[in-house]
Amino acid sequence: MTNAACWVPIPKNSDFSIxxxxxxxxxxxxxxxxxxxxxxNHILDLAAAAKVGVFDAISVDKGVFTSEFLNPFxxxxxxxxxxxxxxxxxxxxxxxxxxxxEESVLISKDNATLHLPVFIRDYTDFYxxxxxxxxxxxxFRDPDKALLPNWKHLPVGYHGRASSIxxxxxxxHRPMGQTMPPDAEQPVYGPSKRxxxxxxxxxxxxxxxxxxxxxxxxxxxxxxxxxxxLNDWSARDVQKWxxxxxxxxxxxxxxxxxSPWVVTMEALEPFRVAGPTQDxxxxxxxxxxxxxxYDINLEVALQPEGAEKTVVCKSNFKYMYWNMVQQLTHHTMxxxxxxxxxxxxxxxISGKSEDSYGSMLELAWAGSKPVQLNDGSERKFIExxxxxxxxxFCEKDGVRVGxxxxxxxxxxxx
Amino acid sequence: MTNAACWVPIPKNSDFSIxxxxxxxxxxxxxxxxxxxxxxNHILDLAAAAKVGVFDAISVDKGVFTSEFLNPFxxxxxxxxxxxxxxxxxxxxxxxxxxxxEESVLISKDNATLHLPVFIRDYTDFYxxxxxxxxxxxxFRDPDKALLPNWKHLPVGYHGRASSIxxxxxxxHRPMGQTMPPDAEQPVYGPSKRxxxxxxxxxxxxxxxxxxxxxxxxxxxxxxxxxxxLNDWSARDVQKWxxxxxxxxxxxxxxxxxSPWVVTMEALEPFRVAGPTQDxxxxxxxxxxxxxxYDINLEVALQPEGAEKTVVCKSNFKYMYWNMVQQLTHHTMxxxxxxxxxxxxxxxISGKSEDSYGSMLELAWAGSKPVQLNDGSERKFIExxxxxxxxxFCEKDGVRVGxxxxxxxxxxxx
Numbered sequence: 126m127t128n129a130a131c132w133v134p135i136p137k138n139s140d141f142s143i144x145x146x147x148x149x150x151x152x153x154x155x156x157x158x159x160x161x162x163x164x165x166n167h168i169l170d171l172a173a174a175a176k177v178g179v180f181d182a183i184s185v186d187k188g189v190f191t192s193e194f195l196n197p198f199x200x201x202x203x204x205x206x207x208x209x210x211x212x213x214x215x216x217x218x219x220x221x222x223x224x225x226x227e228e229s230v231l232i233s234k235d236n237a238t239l240h241l242p243v244f245i246r247d248y249t250d251f252y253x254x255x256x257x258x259x260x261x262x263x264x265f266r267d268p269d270k271a272l273l274p275n276w277k278h279l280p281v282g283y284h285g286r287a288s289s290i291x292x293x294x295x296x297x298h299r300p301m302g303q304t305m306p307p308d309a310e311q312p313v314y315g316p317s318k319r320x321x322x323x324x325x326x327x328x329x330x331x332x333x334x335x336x337x338x339x340x341x342x343x344x345x346x347x348x349x350x351x352x353x354x355l356n357d358w359s360a361r362d363v364q365k366w367x368x369x370x371x372x373x374x375x376x377x378x379x380x381x382x383x384s385p386w387v388v389t390m391e392a393l394e395p396f397r398v399a400g401p402t403q404d405x406x407x408x409x410x411x412x413x414x415x416x417x418x419y420d421i422n423l424e425v426a427l428q429p430e431g432a433e434k435t436v437v438c439k440s441n442f443k444y445m446y447w448n449m450v451q452q453l454t455h456h457t458m459x460x461x462x463x464x465x466x467x468x469x470x471x472x473x474i475s476g477k478s479e480d481s482y483g484s485m486l487e488l489a490w491a492g493s494k495p496v497q498l499n500d501g502s503e504r505k506f507i508e509x510x511x512x513x514x515x516x517x518f519c520e521k522d523g524v525r526v527g528x529x530x531x532x533x534x535x536x537x538x539x
Numbered sequence: 540m541t542n543a544a545c546w547v548p549i550p551k552n553s554d555f556s557i558x559x560x561x562x563x564x565x566x567x568x569x570x571x572x573x574x575x576x577x578x579x580n581h582i583l584d585l586a587a588a589a590k591v592g593v594f595d596a597i598s599v600d601k602g603v604f605t606s607e608f609l610n611p612f613x614x615x616x617x618x619x620x621x622x623x624x625x626x627x628x629x630x631x632x633x634x635x636x637x638x639x640x641e642e643s644v645l646i647s648k649d650n651a652t653l654h655l656p657v658f659i660r661d662y663t664d665f666y667x668x669x670x671x672x673x674x675x676x677x678x679f680r681d682p683d684k685a686l687l688p689n690w691k692h693l694p695v696g697y698h699g700r701a702s703s704i705x706x707x708x709x710x711x712h713r714p715m716g717q718t719m720p721p722d723a724e725q726p727v728y729g730p731s732k733r734x735x736x737x738x739x740x741x742x743x744x745x746x747x748x749x750x751x752x753x754x755x756x757x758x759x760x761x762x763x764x765x766x767x768x769l770n771d772w773s774a775r776d777v778q779k780w781x782x783x784x785x786x787x788x789x790x791x792x793x794x795x796x797x798s799p800w801v802v803t804m805e806a807l808e809p810f811r812v813a814g815p816t817q818d819x820x821x822x823x824x825x826x827x828x829x830x831x832x833y834d835i836n837l838e839v840a841l842q843p844e845g846a847e848k849t850v851v852c853k854s855n856f857k858y859m860y861w862n863m864v865q866q867l868t869h870h871t872m873x874x875x876x877x878x879x880x881x882x883x884x885x886x887x888i889s890g891k892s893e894d895s896y897g898s899m900l901e902l903a904w905a906g907s908k909p910v911q912l913n914d915g916s917e918r919k920f921i922e923x924x925x926x927x928x929x930x931x932f933c934e935k936d937g938v939r940v941g942x943x944x945x946x947x948x949x950x951x952x953x
Contacts, residue, residue: 246701247701273783275719275726275780275783279726279781281781281784282785283788284698284700284788288661288881289876297751300872301872302872303692303693303869305688314823336709368784369689370687371664371666371695371696371697371787372697372784372787374695375869375870375872375875376873378873378875379875405725458716460794461700461702461789461793467702539753
């Protein structure tokens, strides 16, 4: 299976190669939301493909392809969704595929609108990059005790707001909030002055558990459907004032953006790598075997209004200290039930070098080292009308599997 | 309108008087989940009532009454749901009501199963009882600085887990968890040793906002549909080890129980009272006029297996420092969107006296003053097979409006 064998043209370096086949929700001149896969610069309409019979050998109700979210599709289970994905790959590389004769099945991505791919039932955000947690601890606490005592024993996480997760391209206004300015005696209400991005990835739950059920690190992998890019926007000044003792709240819930295509774990399989050594040893319920990290190149670009963009961060998902299998196992160990469509996020993904930090807070070191942009301006945090663009891709032995981008502009406060 | 005029018998002191008419989801020998109202010891089947035409004067699709959650019903809007509630009151007090001739519309509550009334989209838990926050601060921090600096300036809250909210009667197992025992050097994994209840009330959102929209304290009231009792179970030892810096996580998400009947804000209208004086003055966006607290008597009973129950706490919702209107306004001030079916909870509702504290943590003062039970045993926290029963009701001028109960047993860890 090669890109060259695919009868849909695939530009060089396209994230959406024949090896990827990610799932998403789109609409076009036909406003009905439906399921598509991305291939090169096109979208294959799975509802239309089903109509011409390509999935007839798979036991699946065709109605599922016109769902407005991927959830009912994911609920079919990995055996079915994998078979559909493989069938798409076969059809797209088959000279005489019936799909080739049906013009309506292939839509140029320029003619389509992409929507939030998943109804996110519950959203959990972890804090699993040791580089990020160390940076934050160094800035705000003691550099010699940057990590809190629990950090290396469990994947620290918190429940996030699901309603305000939106898809790439949905611009949002700078949030209003209550903050305590430095040296002030009374808090003030006004636009946040420290809006920041957080470079994260989310994984989408593919299989539900019931209340009281627990997973282990072997079983957990089967409950993960795929991954997306996530910009977990943060209002740092709001966060600082509100977060003790119950954690981040309004500092996070004004918006979180995800990329529109859910890349399956099958597509990511070739990019597994070993994670960092965990020292001290974790408790037995968190032990795992095998390679559970993934080599996914990540970058963040910042684009002021009307100016060119500047790449401000290059990081990689492989740096994660706690892997997804450990996060999910930990999440269910108290019996908390998970549902198809839940999203669990990594936390900010920082690397070891200063240009790999996944937030402005770290890149500009709490405002002490402004980030230089290509247009000559500098940034401590995100300014009005700045657009933040995150991209991610895997590449190995000539095979590229990417996530496209998650992009959003911060409009001035209302 | 009096109970005496109601042709369904209403026992003295019933929570479900003619003045109440709360909405819930039930099933009986007919397993289809549908909407009912509670009246005395009976349930009026609204789907059956609609079929015989009692709601014909109200523009409503009858299919809404066979929803498995109240959400589509609540989405009709208060004008419609209030009209339906008033019509039910009229029919139940009309001698020649057509409902009287239809035996199938009235089900004895003994023959019915009550279900989770609402699909809870997002769940937020506040921390708005000054007595509770002061008790916790006194126990774990400095009694002279028990409240954290932000507490009197904003309603502190956090995002909770929605998936594990279940209805009264759904027994749950003691959660497993990671804890750091006192004086230990390494954390351990095992059943939580400090399972606790939290006496709370939740309010259900009745109207959605879009991302970026903010409410004010005048408008917010119109977005609240009704209220339920909530037992926000907490594993104190898990919480202590996990919660810094991102807040409570698995300590809370093993289960939260709500009462099955949603009592409308219309039914609670006669029980409005003024809230406590807020000093220092709150920021203008949190100022409000009118009476926004409610006089709701609350109690918690603890029942060991096979023994009689002991009332361990008598509190009242009127003590809340931050009211619902302030909580909801604050929640939307950053543009976070709310949806019909969201639940926002009060936080533990403690009163001023030692017998009014809303958790075992406070009642037994972190284990230092065990609570005596009627069967001669004592409790610092909840033991295996203990059942916790919370009740709530309003009473004034002979009118009683109650919530029934929320009840659940803690089974041994699996």
